[in-house]
Amino acid sequence: MPMDTVVKPAIVTCTAPVNIAVVKYCKCHMYPCIVSLADMLPFNTFQRHWGKRNEDLILPINSSLSVTLDQDQLKTTTTVASCRSFQEDRIWLNGKEEDINHPRLQSCLREIRRLARKRRNDLDCSVDMGCLSHKVHICSVNNFPTAAGLASSAAGFACLVYTLAQVYGVDGELSGIARQGSGSACRSMYGGFVQWIMGEREDGKDSVAQQVEPESHWPDLRVLVLVASAERKPVGSTSGMQTSVETSSLLKHRAKSVVPDRMKQMIEAVHKRDFATFAELTMRDSNQFHATCLDTYPPIFYLNTVSRQVISLVHQYNRHYGEARVAYTFDAGPNAVIYTLQQHVAEFFHVVRHFFPPDNNGKKFLTGIQVEPVSISEELKNAICLEPMPKGISYIISTKTAWFQSKQCEVISVFPCVLKAGPGPHVLEDPSQHLLGADGLPKENA
Numbered sequence: 264m265p266m267d268t269v270v271k272p273a274i275v276t277c278t279a280p281v282n283i284a285v286v287k288y289c290k291c292h293m294y295p296c297i298v299s300l301a302d303m304l305p306f307n308t309f310q311r312h313w314g315k316r317n318e319d320l321i322l323p324i325n326s327s328l329s330v331t332l333d334q335d336q337l338k339t340t341t342t343v344a345s346c347r348s349f350q351e352d353r354i355w356l357n358g359k360e361e362d363i364n365h366p367r368l369q370s371c372l373r374e375i376r377r378l379a380r381k382r383r384n385d386l387d388c389s390v391d392m393g394c395l396s397h398k399v400h401i402c403s404v405n406n407f408p409t410a411a412g413l414a415s416s417a418a419g420f421a422c423l424v425y426t427l428a429q430v431y432g433v434d435g436e437l438s439g440i441a442r443q444g445s446g447s448a449c450r451s452m453y454g455g456f457v458q459w460i461m462g463e464r465e466d467g468k469d470s471v472a473q474q475v476e477p478e479s480h481w482p483d484l485r486v487l488v489l490v491a492s493a494e495r496k497p498v499g500s501t502s503g504m505q506t507s508v509e510t511s512s513l514l515k516h517r518a519k520s521v522v523p524d525r526m527k528q529m530i531e532a533v534h535k536r537d538f539a540t541f542a543e544l545t546m547r548d549s550n551q552f553h554a555t556c557l558d559t560y561p562p563i564f565y566l567n568t569v570s571r572q573v574i575s576l577v578h579q580y581n582r583h584y585g586e587a588r589v590a591y592t593f594d595a596g597p598n599a600v601i602y603t604l605q606q607h608v609a610e611f612f613h614v615v616r617h618f619f620p621p622d623n624n625g626k627k628f629l630t631g632i633q634v635e636p637v638s639i640s641e642e643l644k645n646a647i648c649l650e651p652m653p654k655g656i657s658y659i660i661s662t663k664t665a666w667f668q669s670k671q672c673e674v675i676s677v678f679p680c681v682l683k684a685g686p687g688p689h690v691l692e693d694p695s696q697h698l699l700g701a702d703g704l705p706k707e708n709a
């Protein structure tokens with residue numbers, strides 16, 4: 264290549280959503296010390312998971328179900344640039360270069376490139392020969408705290424896989440690849456209400472996500488994320504789950520005897536928009552997930568005093584009204600995610616504000632969908648027997664459910680085999696959305 268030739272990278276930028284599980288996932292690990300896992304799964308399934316399973320595939324021990332959140336409030340944005348002048352694959356995450364050799368990143372890159380190669384061979388398309396050998400530069404930012412129990416790995420890996428797929432012209436079922444980045448990421452490949460079917464095959468090919476209902480199915484469902492801590496959590500979901508699978512007998516009981524029925528009931532509740540059932544199942548499942556953390560040896564504590572106060576507040580609020588109006592769920596961190604209906608958002612928000620008076624330091628207590636001012640009755644305040652906990656909650660993100668709306672920014676050059684658009688991509692005219700510049704390096708502030 265002559266030195267004076269300007270080589271422009273192909274650049275694609277996409278966004279992907281967070282999802283919050285209402286039936287939680289736990290993954291299978293192949294550790295000889297948990298032979299008792301044998302009685303946890305049906306025999307065939309057990310055989311598949313035990314002995315033959317490849318650890319890197321990230322296969323769950325039970326199916327799970329989640330709600331995809333609106334990208335207006337919480338999202339990952341990822342730009343991938345591909346260019347023949349790049350010397351090596353590189354990644355920048357939230358402004359800092361990270362190790363591209365991380366096995367989970369490598370799995371996603373390898374699998375997408377494998378699909379691209381297969382597609383090229385199937386179509387007998389040789390024009391893009393060079394592109395598959397090009398290295399990529401990846402730049403990604405989350406507009407919310409990373410590794411704080413707010414599902415950054417789900418949005419992050421879903422976005423990475425989706426964007427790489429656009430660059431390489433790959434379409435079709437991609438959730439199985441996102442799963443290999445982070446288990447919960449497979450559910451972020453779809454909008455609305457999404458189940459991750461655990462599958463039976465030993466190669467994990469049937470362990471994929473599937474939309475149960477689109478977001479338009481339940482338009483008045485609302486979500487409040489109560490951020491008690493935006494710090495990186497001390498025990499990551501991955502290592503926490505590993506210890507739980509090795510040591511918790513409650514986890515085995517949960518996977519074998521609780522989750523299969525709960526999945527059916529939850530799907531039914533979603534189909535019928537039955538909030539009371541949805542709420543009770545959500546809270547029970549969160550409680551059981553954290554009970555398995557306590558049953559882990561040594562135990563893992565993700566909930567803190569604020570989390571427990573929120574749990575108590577929700578139950579007392581629902582008891583006051585004699586029905587489940589709000590539901591909490593907690594992932595691997597102390598931050599509560601509240602599901603409720605539009606008509607209860609304002610009152611519940613003000614109840615939370617009353618019992619967790621914010622710091623008036625100028626930072627907004629509420630971000631996202633605005634909430635109208637309402638006054639809380641003395642009767643309701645008195646019905647909730649809690650000592651106010653000033654500054655227990657730093658801020659609240661108010662949001663709703665959403666489709667996975669990928670936003671594909673300007674495509675500077677496309678490979679000849681890229682003919683089909685991905686699911687609902689939206690081409691933005693504004694190249695300023697790219698996180699990488701024409702030199703393939705992160706722009707300032709990316």
Ligand SMILES: Nc1ncnc2c1ncn2[C@@H]1O[C@H](COP(=O)(O)OP(=O)(O)OP(=O)(O)O)[C@@H](O)[C@H]1O
Pocket residue numbers: 339356403404405408409410411412413414415416417418419420423447499500501594595596
């Ligand atoms: N935008 C991103 N692109 C690629 N990888 C990401 C991105 N965001 C997060 N990750 C990866 O996910 C890791 C955090 O995952 P982890 O499961 O510990 O936290 P979380 O997903 O925020 O919380 P939880 O899964 O408990 O809800 C990061 O350390 C990083 O490796």
Ligand SMILES: C[C@@](O)(CCOP(=O)(O)OP(=O)(O)O)CC(=O)O
Pocket residue numbers: 283284286287288289290321327416417444445446447448500501502593594595
């Ligand atoms: C508690 C959870 O949020 C666990 C999420 O775990 P991750 O998907 O982050 O774990 P890895 O597959 O190891 O990346 C429950 C859930 O989202 O189902």
